[in-house]
Amino acid sequence: MxxxxxxxxxxxxxxxxxxxxxxxxxxxxxxxxxxxxxxxxxxxxxxxxxxxxxxxxxxxxxxxxxxxxxxxxxxxxxxxxxxxxxxxxxxxxxxxxxxxxxxxxxxxxxxxxxxxxxxxxxxxxxxxxxxxxxxxxxxxxTKNLLDILRDRDIISVPLGGQGNYASSFAKVYWNKSDNTIYLDAEGLPDAPEGKVWQVWSLTLNPLTPTSLGTIDDFNSDTNKIFTMANANESQAFGITLEPEGGSESPTMEQLYTLGVVEVNPS
The missing domain is CATH 1.20.81 (Receptor-associated Protein)
Structure with a gap:
C-alpha cells in the first residue's frame, strides 16, 4: 500500500x-x-x-x-x-x-x-x-460412551443401596478387553464437605478390597459418569464415602452401594 x-x-x-x-x-x-x-x-x-x-x-x-x-x-x-x-x-x-x-x-x-x-x-x-x-x-x-455401553461383550454390574443408604444406587460397565470400567453414579448424593466417594474392586473369598480411586470432582460433574482403570479379577464392586484423599481400606459403615459380578455359565 x-x-x-x-x-x-x-x-x-x-x-x-x-x-x-x-x-x-x-x-x-x-x-x-x-x-x-x-x-x-x-x-x-x-x-x-x-x-x-x-x-x-x-x-x-x-x-x-x-x-x-x-x-x-x-x-x-x-x-x-x-x-x-x-x-x-x-x-x-x-x-x-x-x-x-x-x-x-x-x-x-x-x-x-x-x-x-x-x-x-x-x-x-x-x-x-x-x-x-x-x-x-x-x-x-456421548456417542463414544453409547458405543461402549452397547458393546455385547461389556459386563454390566448393578450396585444396589446398602443398609441405611437403600435409596442409593449405581452401575458399573466393565470392559475387560481394555481393563476399564465406566461408573454411572447418578444414584449417589453429593459428597459432603471433606468427604469423597471411593470405588472398590472386591474379591469375595477371601474378601479382599482393592481401591480403584476416589471421585474428587463428583459434585461438579454434570453427567455423573466416570472412567476408571481396573486390571483386577473383580468379583464385586462397592462404593464408600471416605475422607478426602481416600482410605486404605473401605469404611464399611459408609458402604453406600454394592454389586456382585454375575458369572456367565460356560
Whole structure:
C-alpha cells in the first residue's frame, strides 16, 4: 500500500470530518489499526482542527476594541461608534471550523460506538464458537460412551443401596478387553464437605478390597459418569464415602452401594 499517496488523497480529512459512509469509515478504521503512519496523520489532523477552532473563535480583543471607543469617564463627550464592516470571510472560516470540529467529534463517537459493537460481536462470536465446540465434543463423547455401553461383550454390574443408604444406587460397565470400567453414579448424593466417594474392586473369598480411586470432582460433574482403570479379577464392586484423599481400606459403615459380578455359565 502506498501510504503517502493515501494520505495525499484527502480521505483522512474526510474521515476526521465525518463525511464518509459507514463502510468507508470501517475501511479507514481497519487501515488505521494496520498502519501507525496513518493513525499519526489522523491525530495530527484532529489536533489541527481543534487548534483552528480555538483560533477562529471571536476573542476578547473585539470587546476591548469596542470598549475603547466608548465615552471616557473624564470626558462626557459622547463618541460615535464608527460603523464597521462585518468580516464575513473570518466568520465563514470560523463557522467552517466549528462544523469541522463538530464533524470530528461526531465521527469520534461513531468510531467508539462501532468499535464497542465490533468488540461485543467478537466476544459473542467467540462464545458461540466455544459453545458449538463444546456441544460437538459432548456429542462425540456421548456417542463414544453409547458405543461402549452397547458393546455385547461389556459386563454390566448393578450396585444396589446398602443398609441405611437403600435409596442409593449405581452401575458399573466393565470392559475387560481394555481393563476399564465406566461408573454411572447418578444414584449417589453429593459428597459432603471433606468427604469423597471411593470405588472398590472386591474379591469375595477371601474378601479382599482393592481401591480403584476416589471421585474428587463428583459434585461438579454434570453427567455423573466416570472412567476408571481396573486390571483386577473383580468379583464385586462397592462404593464408600471416605475422607478426602481416600482410605486404605473401605469404611464399611459408609458402604453406600454394592454389586456382585454375575458369572456367565460356560
Amino acid at each position: 502506498d501510504i503517502k499517496a493515501y494520505i495525499e488523497s484527502g480521505i483522512l480529512e474526510l474521515y476526521v470530518a465525518g463525511q464518509l459512509s459507514e463502510n468507508e469509515n470501517q475501511e479507514v478504521y481497519e487501515l488505521l489499526r494496520q498502519h501507525p503512519e496513518l493513525l499519526q496523520e489522523v491525530l495530527e489532523i484532529e489536533a489541527a482542527v481543534l487548534k483552528l477552532t480555538a483560533a477562529a473563535s471571536p476573542g476578547a480583543h473585539s470587546f476591548e476594541a469596542i470598549k475603547a471607543n466608548l465615552k471616557d469617564a473624564n470626558n462626557p463627550k459622547v463618541v460615535k461608534l464608527a460603523p464597521r464592516k462585518t468580516n464575513w470571510l473570518a466568520y465563514t472560516g470560523w463557522a467552517a471550523s466549528i462544523a469541522l470540529a463538530a464533524g470530528f467529534f461526531w465521527t469520534l463517537n461513531q468510531k467508539n460506538d462501532l468499535e464497542q459493537q465490533l468488540q461485543t460481536a467478537d466476544i459473542e462470536n467467540r462464545y458461540l464458537e466455544t459453545q458449538i465446540e463444546t456441544a460437538k465434543s459432548d456429542l462425540a463423547t
